[in-house]
Amino acid sequence: MSNRERWATRIGLILAAAGNAIGLGNFLRFPVQAAQNGGGAFMIPYFIAFLLLGIPLMWVEWAIGRNGGKYHHGHLPGMFDVIWRNPIAKYIGVLGIFVSSIIMVYYCYIESWTLAFSFFSITKTYFGLNDFDSMTGFLKSYQGVQSGYFSSILPAYFFLLVTLALNFYVLKRGIAKGIETLAKIGMPLLIILAIALAIRVVTLGTPDPVNFPERNIEQGFAFIWNPNFSMLGDAKIWLAAAGQIFFTLSVGMGTLEAYASYLREKDDIVLNGLSTASTNEFVEVVLGGSIAIPVAVAFFGIPATLEIAKGGAFNLGFVSMPLIFQKLPFGDFFGCIWFLLLFIAGITSSVAMVQPLIAFLKEQFRLSHNKATAIVAIGTFISVHFVVFFLKYGFLDELDYWAGTFFLVLIGFLEVVIFAWIWGMDKGWKEITSGADIKVPKFFYYVIKYVTPLYILSILLYWGFTDALPTLLMSNIPSEQIPFRWGARAFMLIVFAGLCYMVYKAWKINKPRYD
């Protein structure tokens, strides 16, 4: 075990884990969710979910990861196999590699858009396109979805290659020299850029006092924060808050476990997990809530911002924000900062997504680090072409729904049940509290055992009945997209089956011993 890679510093690990959690959702999804679900009142179920769902799951994942690391496992199949000596455990664990790998396939493409738009901002490429239709056309022609400003998809392809190269360069350098160094540079930079943008937004005042005196930054903050208590009686609000906590902390992906596996047996996980969660919350609530939505309200007013929010995160991030930057003094500079911070948020997350698969190949097939990284890079490069060329047919949306939404919650549920009920809460509690730098209240013992599984089960059942079934049956999907969406499902099935077969072979060739 002595030759296993380790984190060089504790702060590096926390920044890397926080970087994994902090993504586009912190800046785009959270303010939209808050605004649509009761404003300030949304923060009541949000904080409750953070306490009962986010923090417990964070500790469970760190505990599963550190425990797996003792047995040289940096991937969920091995970690589940350690705590549940049942042949099926490692196949359930496959979900942990599968989900993060599938998300990487489309996430790296979205990440490349942020890099491209950072370049387009500083070079003022989209300046002059000053209405929603023109800017939407610019984005779609860049994506190759429709013809327009760009004559081909080559610019998008170029930025994708740069993004992939950067990701796999970091991964090739390994845990301490690659991922940790990226986090130590990237995370402080991201926070500085976000603070700079937030200050710019807060000091905007009323952008057009003559024509629209009612549109101002205060209205923007009021839109997010003024409480609407009547909504608290609606179960949907509680589930929306729980869902937001789930996604923002990047639990249920197998990535936090992979990072925690590089800890030593005596290292703390309680304070590390709490620091990760609090950093993510700071970036999400304090910084994320102070940029996109307040500025959109100040420039476009509340009804238009609601429409923008309904159009989704891409609409807000890649269409509305560039329109705003064109109206701001030094808008090219602030636009560059905005997309650069999204790129940093993206890359610190994407390097985490492929780490479980790289660890699996290295540990179970005895591949060298370079070889494992190269295989994953080639696999990602080939797979991302489906997303690039079938984007307009909903290929990305289909992957995102199942891998990026449904399976995350499913894994969260399975892992807390395996941890608290199959491995046993007494063993689990001992693992969590071992080496802890702060005392964990016994209250969390019962929360992890009873409340967290029931909380996740309620989210799963609610989504299962309201969203998953109509999505499974492809209700409301344009007919031209249906074959491609089936193709996306077939792709996921093939990847999952392939990973299961690899696990089968790996255990046959080299059955792990846990004595």
Add this chain to the structure above:
Amino acid sequence: MEGLTTGGILFMIIAYSVIIGLAIFCFRKVLKNNKTKSE
């Protein structure tokens, strides 16, 4: 829509205080011991 109400300001202050307070508490403790235990 009216501007920020007292309730809105209160929620902002509470949310910001809880989150910033938690982050400061965590990082003060982490920075006291930035090394892994077996080092």
